[in-house]
Amino acid sequence: MAIVAAVVSALVGATLWAVITVSTEYQIGFMAVGVGALVGFSVRILGKGVDQKYGILGAIFALVGCLLGNLFTQVGFAATELDVNFFEILFGLSSEVIVEIYAQSFAPMDLLFYGIAVYEGFKFSFQQLDDSQLSTLKS
DSSP, rough: OHHHHHHHHHHHHHHHHHHHHHHHHHOOTTHHHHHHHHHHHHHHHHHHOOOOHHHHHHHHHHHHHHHHHHHHHHHHHHHHTTTHHHHHHHHHHHHHEEEEEEHOOOOTTTHHHHHHHHHHHHTTOOOOOHHHHHHHHHO
């Protein structure tokens, strides 16, 4: 269930990021922080894991959600500008065009927000155990 949680929450977070950014016409870098938290907590709730693999899963999909959020945002702006369906543009993108979109829209500040998102995706993915649960695991 942790993988399903990671994939779905990354897609939901990316979609919300794009909808908010396109509708406000304002690029909000800290949306990445929200995506990281959403992915991390989703993995924690549905994955219920304490192993490092849950944190790695959360971190990877937090980054994927951020990258998709930026891509969906740029596609949303283009769809609005050109008065074309969002999915028509999205599904028509080649890998070369996607790389160009990232190159044109990248700002150095993105690294900070992506880093925070990846950290949150990792940190929040673990099930929080109290002392009695920890002692049970140790015995």
